[in-house]
Amino acid sequence: MTSRNLNFTGRVRIERDHFEMALAERVPPQLDVRRVDLTDLELPGHWAVFLEGRARDWFHREELGTVAEPRTGRMDLPPETFAGGRLPRWRLLVVDVDDEFRRIAAMAEGVRLGAEATAAQGRTSLLPVEPADLGALPWRLAVDSNGFVLFVNDRLPAAKDLPGRPEVAAWLLPAVLREVLLQLRLRQDTIDEDVRREWLQLATSLAGPSPDETAEDEEEWLDWVDQVVWSFAAKHELVDGLLRTVEAEE
Amino acid sequence: MVEVRARRLTEEGVRRFSSYLEQLRQGTDAPRPDELVEDPTCTEPVPCETTFDSERTFATRYELGCYVRDRLQVCGGPEREETITEPAFWAWLAALWFDQICPRDPETGVRSLARIDNYVPVELLTGSALGRSSGDAWGRHVIRTSWLLVERYDGLVDFVLSNPPHRRGELTEQLLGRADLPLCPTAVEAFALLYRTKDGKPKPGAAGKGPGTARRFALIVRQLMRTYDVHAMTPERLLELLPEEFDRFRPRGGQAKA
Numbered sequence: 001m002t003s004r005n006l007n008f009t010g011r012v013r014i015e016r017d018h019f020e021m022a023l024a025e026r027v028p029p030q031l032d033v034r035r036v037d038l039t040d041l042e043l044p045g046h047w048a049v050f051l052e053g054r055a056r057d058w059f060h061r062e063e064l065g066t067v068a069e070p071r072t073g074r075m076d077l078p079p080e081t082f083a084g085g086r087l088p089r090w091r092l093l094v095v096d097v098d099d100e101f102r103r104i105a106a107m108a109e110g111v112r113l114g115a116e117a118t119a120a121q122g123r124t125s126l127l128p129v130e131p132a133d134l135g136a137l138p139w140r141l142a143v144d145s146n147g148f149v150l151f152v153n154d155r156l157p158a159a160k161d162l163p164g165r166p167e168v169a170a171w172l173l174p175a176v177l178r179e180v181l182l183q184l185r186l187r188q189d190t191i192d193e194d195v196r197r198e199w200l201q202l203a204t205s206l207a208g209p210s211p212d213e214t215a216e217d218e219e220e221w222l223d224w225v226d227q228v229v230w231s232f233a234a235k236h237e238l239v240d241g242l243l244r245t246v247e248a249e250e
Numbered sequence: 251m252v253e254v255r256a257r258r259l260t261e262e263g264v265r266r267f268s269s270y271l272e273q274l275r276q277g278t279d280a281p282r283p284d285e286l287v288e289d290p291t292c293t294e295p296v297p298c299e300t301t302f303d304s305e306r307t308f309a310t311r312y313e314l315g316c317y318v319r320d321r322l323q324v325c326g327g328p329e330r331e332e333t334i335t336e337p338a339f340w341a342w343l344a345a346l347w348f349d350q351i352c353p354r355d356p357e358t359g360v361r362s363l364a365r366i367d368n369y370v371p372v373e374l375l376t377g378s379a380l381g382r383s384s385g386d387a388w389g390r391h392v393i394r395t396s397w398l399l400v401e402r403y404d405g406l407v408d409f410v411l412s413n414p415p416h417r418r419g420e421l422t423e424q425l426l427g428r429a430d431l432p433l434c435p436t437a438v439e440a441f442a443l444l445y446r447t448k449d450g451k452p453k454p455g456a457a458g459k460g461p462g463t464a465r466r467f468a469l470i471v472r473q474l475m476r477t478y479d480v481h482a483m484t485p486e487r488l489l490e491l492l493p494e495e496f497d498r499f500r501p502r503g504g505q506a507k508a
Contacts, residue, residue: 011477052481056389057398059433061481080331095479101491102479193476 014108036070053088110194131159166241206231258338263292286345298333312411315400337371420457439485461495
């Protein structure tokens with residue numbers, strides 16, 4: 001007896017230009033699917049298309065017809081979709097209905113719609129900085145479904161801008177980046193996939209693809225993290241920035 | 251029995267409750283401030299016009315979740331939605347039953363305080379040292395998580411919530427720690443098929459870190475959800491996809507898929 005391959009990755013990526021949809025925050029909230037065109041993916045026309053939204057305690061799935069005949073138009077969403085300030089994350093998927101286990105054949109993850117898109121546009125940084133009451137701690141890294149946040153002790157003057165100052169960045173940012181990457185490894189089963197993907201894209205651009213996150217051997221991952229942090233420091237010339245500040249003060 | 255009209259903590263109430271918890275954390279013992287129950291400075295009514303018995307005791311988290319669910323059933327529509335999505339309502343309930351969810355040790359008299367977001371929902375803590383602190387899907391709030399599981403899955407989760415209210419337990423940790431699991435009925439039903447005994451208790455060995463444990467289930471099912479349309483499967487079908495390490499927990503007759 002053997003188990004099925006859990007790391008199956010023969011999935012096709014659905015790009016943003018394959019569809020056009022938006023959310024309307026009215027009562028009840030509506031999903032406006034203006035266009036879904038997956039024909040160039042060359043998938044069987046009868047495979048099923050779904051849009052799934054999820055937030056902390058909420059999940060909704062909307063059937064969007066098939067690859068050949070996608071459903072468009074306005075669709076009512078559950079009244080509680082935006083309750084309590086929820087900002088659901090969405091994914092569009094095509095399911096192989098001929099497969100006995102209903103394999104996901106194509107997917108677009110981290111789809112942002114309506115109010116979410118506005119919120120996302122307002123977020124200009126991969127790592128937002130927020131002043132906070134941290135007691136004796138100078139800084140603290142936290143993560144939730146929207147991503148990592150760097151909290152800086154609000155007793156420090158101009159706390160929000162501190163991490164960008166060369167004399168602080170040189171000491172702080174490598175440590176923060178290292179912690180983010182270690183958390184991606186340690187909390188691989190809890191950190192949101194979209195958040196994970198964003199950070200891995202950044203890290204990969206600095207030091208090449210990451211090792212297998214699920215491998216028992218942690219050394220390879222730690223070595224890769226070292227490379228990412230080194231490349232980050234080199235790219236942003238952190239030591240030179242620090243040096244200039246120190247020399248200017250002398 | 252002392253029935254209290256459902257309320258929520260005001261900003262001042264949240265501040266005083268958090269401050270009280272911080273005092274406890276630093277070792278200063280004191281009774282829960284009385285004003286957190288009905289005082290208009292610290293509390294205000296929620297839209298849902300129900301009541302809760304402040305002296306009610308609960309043997310398990312499941313009993314607690316069932317009681318809250320039943321009490322909330324008296325209202326519906328926007329009043330109910332506005333109440334259950336209000337973090338300060340859950341903070342008020344935690345204050346109401348604080349002696350149960352954070353009891354004193356009978357021998358030492360000392361309270362064993364858990365992380366603050368077990369009592370004050372994490373949404374109210376943003377900007378504090380404990381805000382946005384974990385990847386937990388439904389947060390860690392003792393009462394809200396118990397209610398959510400009962401509300402969605404009723405008797406299917408009695409074994410997950412079989413601990414007394416002040417103990418979270420490994421199965422809760424695994425089921426609620428993964429964003430996708432508690433939102434997927436197929437996954438929760440498969441979880442129950444694997445780890446629930448007929449009398450609603452966790453099977454021996456379900457907790458822990460070894461092969462086939464709840465921890466492994468959460469990890470593997472999350473991977474499967476990225477590959478298969480798990481939401482549309484039956485729980486039995488999902489069990490077929492699990493590898494051999496789960497065989498010792500599988501219901502009789504259920505085997506891994508070849």
